[in-house]
Amino acid sequence: MNSQSEEDYLKALYHLQMESIRVNTNSIADYLKMKPSSVTDMLKKLAEKNYVNYQKYKGTSLSKKGKLVALQIIRKHRLWETFLVEKLGFGWGQVHLIAEQLEHIKSEELIEKLDAFLGNPKYDPHGDPIPNEKGRIEKMNQKLLIELKQNQKGIITGVKRGTASLLSYLDKENIKLGDGVKVLEIIEFDGTFIVEINKRKLTFSEKICQNLLLETYD
Amino acid sequence: MNSQSEEDYLKALYHLQMESIRVNTNSIADYLKMKPSSVTDMLKKLAEKNYVNYQKYKGTSLSKKGKLVALQIIRKHRLWETFLVEKLGFGWGQVHLIAEQLEHIKSEELIEKLDAFLGNPKYDPHGDPIPNEKGRIEKMNQKLLIELKQNQKGIITGVKRGTASLLSYLDKENIKLGDGVKVLEIIEFDGTFIVEINKRKLTFSEKICQNLLLETYD
DNA sequence: CAGGAAATTTAGTTTAGTCTAAAAGTTTCA
DNA sequence: TGAAACTTTTAGACTAAACTAAATTTCCTG
Structure with missing residues (x-):
């Protein structure tokens, strides 16, 4: 089981990897509003667990395993955002912070039932695609x-x-x-x-x- | 803002206070599956914040302020349990562990919207009453x-x-x-x-x- | 291509929340 | 009433995840 903090780093890595394959320590620090030295520590830990490919001074990339974990968190985040907007009537700007908390709730079954309850949506309310249980994102159309x-x-x-x-x-x-x-x-x-x-x-x-x-x- | 751990202690205190006004350190430790020494530490911290009345060797009781916080957590717990059973189709045996995580999500607005979405239920699926926003449990009759x-x-x-x-x-x-x-x-x-x-x-x-x-x- | 700037890492510190072991206080009952 | 048993607290240590400050590596530019 991964800590909330580990999950945050993996998710950050995923988002930053959209930009460039190897991600800088400083850009992770900026993204997560932390100091670069804290990031280095965590990257070593994640490398130890084989979630990332970390090379001193050379940047970091997600491993296959790390990417899967990241996608599962993103899946949870987007499903919860969908729930908040569609079922509870939240407006947009409000949902991100709440989903950021909800995405860390641990329960496979919960998320599958939520998905079904929402009618297996393909996109969240921002139009971002929702990965499936296996971390696959349907090609966007x-x-x-x-x-x-x-x-x-x-x-x-x-x-x-x-x-x-x-x-x-x-x-x-x-x-x-x-x-x-x-x-x-x-x-x-x-x-x-x-x-x-x-x-x-x-x-x-x-x-x-x-x-x-x-x-x-x- | 209170930590997850602080919230767990306040909730435990509330439940244990049903039995006797002053609560023993050991019974809290049993309830939370922690060591008595850890409990003592936390009780001092909670006393510092005026959530409990703690007296060395004499037991602990919730202050008015602490009781309110406890009731708000219980409110969240029971609303989430209701959601899990009524909307997602969980059986009542399964929901406790998940609700234990969900009860710590921070957002007043979320819980009020959830309450409305569920139709302002008075009882959770176990038949336990759901406190209102002000922590009041309706008078028995x-x-x-x-x-x-x-x-x-x-x-x-x-x-x-x-x-x-x-x-x-x-x-x-x-x-x-x-x-x-x-x-x-x-x-x-x-x-x-x-x-x-x-x-x-x-x-x-x-x-x-x-x-x-x-x-x-x- | 040398040297300063920028990026990154290392080393050491902090805080919250836990633990173990030992000391201190309270209760019980012969 | 006093000694054993039980409860509680104190003291000191550990871990995760952050930090600051200093050292190191890489990059860039004149």
């Missing part, structure tokens, strides 16, 4: 509404970062994650989209379309 | 056994007028006033109650249930 053409369809999976007000607008319009969208018409003049959602015809400004994330089928 | 539902609990306070023979039956069965009763099962067909009293499983006819008075929590 994610697009912005503005990228769609007339008659194309998609399922709302989220909104781009920093657009909390769009979320509350959608909420007010009674539009939820998972709702289907079909592009009926695109007004060339101002980029407005006429779409159908839940059998209702709606008009979305260009700005909305630039921030609304969909999963598409093509 | 009297009911007939027949008014109870499965898993609810009560304390025997008497029998209805004119049923002396019921009293002597109880006496013969070695059941006394003040004994706790828990409804295990209600047989729909004939209204028979299967109950647990003093760790014994007993069957009560509908007529007995119509005449046995209990003190309950709601």
Whole structure:
């Protein structure tokens, strides 16, 4: 069993590895708001447990085993965020800190039951994909509404970062994650989209379309 | 903000205080599976923070402030247990260990939203009452056994007028006033109650249930 | 390519929460 | 009432995970 702290490091490593294969000690320290010397200590410990490939002064990368653990934490984080938004009605900005705590709860069974309860979602409310139990992330087929053409369809999976007000607008319009969208018409003049959602015809400004994330089928 | 460990001690104190006002160091150690010396250390710390009234060699009691914290943790524990059983479909035997972790998640708002999501339940799946945000447990009142539902609990306070023979039956069965009763099962067909009293499983006819008075929590 | 700047590691310290062993206080009962 | 038994506290040590300060390595630039 891994400590909360170990889990935080593995998750940080995973996120930072998106940027570059080998991750600097200092960037981990920045990310986790810790001192580089503390990071060095923990990296040695994680290397000991074969979670990372650590080489003095040369940076660190996740091992296969470490990556799996990281993905399982990310899975938990995203499932909990989905729960908080979809079931408890939290708004966006609020969920991260809470999910950061919930992701460390230890119980395989809990997370599988939660997943089922949420209807096995593929994306969290930020539109980030939710890894499966084996740590696999389904290839994303994610697009912005503005990228769609007339008659194309998609399922709302989220909104781009920093657009909390769009979320509350959608909420007010009674539009939820998972709702289907079909592009009926695109007004060339101002980029407005006429779409159908839940059998209702709606008009979305260009700005909305630039921030609304969909999963598409093509 | 209190540590997980501090919260565990306060909760233990609360439960042990049901038995006797001043709680022994050793009984806390037993309850938490720690050594008495560790308990002494923590009690001093909690006394420093005014959560407990600790007197060397004389036992410990919760202060008003400590009791409130304990009740808020118990509230969280019981709400999460309710969630696990009602929403995720766990059996009640399985939920305790998970709720023990979830009860330490820090977020007022989370717990209020969870409470609302569950429909503001008054009892958890074990029939234990859920304290409100202010730590109040609703005042107990009297009911007939027949008014109870499965898993609810009560304390025997008497029998209805004119049923002396019921009293002597109880006496013969070695059941006394003040004994706790828990409804295990209600047989729909004939209204028979299967109950647990003093760790014994007993069957009560509908007529007995119509005449046995209990003190309950709601 | 030398030397300073930046990054990283090492060494030693701190804190919270636990432990063991021993000392001190309390209770019990012959 | 006093000695044994039990309870509790004290003293000192350990571990995980952080820190600071100093030493070391690597990088970059003139």
